Amino acid sequence: MMETLSGLPWLRPALDVARLLVFACFVGLGIRALRRPERRSVDRLIAYAMAVSLAVGFTQVEAWPFTNWALVHGLAPARMSSWEIEGLDATGRAWPVDARVLQPMAPEEFGSWMFSRLPRLSDDARARLGRFLLERAEAGRARLVAGEPVGGNERVLGPLAAPFHFQQKPVWHGPADVPAAPFVAVRVQVLEWDVEARRRDESQVTRRELLRYPS
């Protein structure tokens, strides 16, 4: 059913417009309740917000900012995949790159986009993405060496900045974690593992190159 619906090219834009109207109606009812603060106007606003938020919750179909609040709700898979960026120095040595170089974007957002779209990108588009990652990695390396925060999110609040929803541990802790000279290349690797096998042996992770720049 969902597969059939997702194949309809007009459905997604129509739903986006409908969701905009849902939000606009909420704001409109709120303004009406403010201008005519009698009980009936307020009740309409309350009933509408309740109806929309409960409908979204029970159907699990979002109309953000009314949303479904699902999180880690599926059964955990036996096999997992993830990704990492590696910077290469002039000697060819690979250095793990801290995902904070992508801030303000969260690593899981970038990773989800990359897994779903990278295989369909043209060679030119892959090169543009690779160049972008190399520039980000190098800028992050330079900031770390200079003693500045690696990512942009901590620039104002420092360690009091709100973390992302999924808390990824930092890869870079100090200048020893990066080369003294600039990165000259970058590659993205897919990491795959069996959850229980990795529990027994941390090295049980297979790596596959997804992108390299310059290729």
Added chain:
Amino acid sequence: MSARWDTFWHASTSSRNLAVARVLLAGTALWMVLSRVDLPSVLEFPAEMWTGLGAAREARFGLGAPLVLERTLYAALHATLVAALFGIHPRLSCFASGLLLYHFAPFETIVRSPNPYLRGLTIPTLGLLILSFAPRMERWRVLGGTPEDAPAWPLRLVQLLLCQIYFFAGYAKLVTSGLDWPGVENVRRYLLLLNQGLSSTPAGSLGYALADLPWACALLGWGGLLFELAFPLVLFSRASRLVLLPLAVVFHVANGLLFRIFFQNVFLLLLFVDWDRRRSAS
């Protein structure tokens, strides 16, 4: 039914509770935007990342403006949130903040999804708009002055939306995975894979340590699920607040330590505290 509706929605509360709600919502949103410095800069990411949006989705969130305009609007969002925080032109600042948050919150996830929930800005977006629709909000004071009776419905509505975070998180687990979700095997696997995916040294993590204890996995699974489904009781009973609000703090601390999941709206639990108990029945 009508009487219960009126008792729940049209009771009065202290204006101080509403003022504190404004501070909590604006403060949470400000904390988030100050922690996402230059969020509009995601527009500088490679164009390929933005090609899948489509005109309708751009229209839905008002996307497509030049970066310089987005940065100006993002600066304006900071200003409106500071004004909302301190009660400066509160109606205008809350309303403008709500609309600007509606525009900017999707920047966090839009390349993947137009549904940026659990990024900290969903409840502030709705909550600040709801407060801006309330009568006499110019007279709400956190400190100073004598609190007065005010309609409770704006606070109740925000509280209801906050409860839905917990309830629908539990509901989604049940409808998607059934009673296998809280089972030992599933919780153990989540403990392992989230630490493997998010930690550079998973073997030393607390999640790994608990994954080998079946009773602990069962407690986390069943206890967490029951807590999520029961949380809306805080809307109806002071006694349940005394139990469930501290439990919520424990729940989020455990999620952070064991599953590496951080909940940016944890301070909004203070919305359920009565800040003027002498006057208020809420």
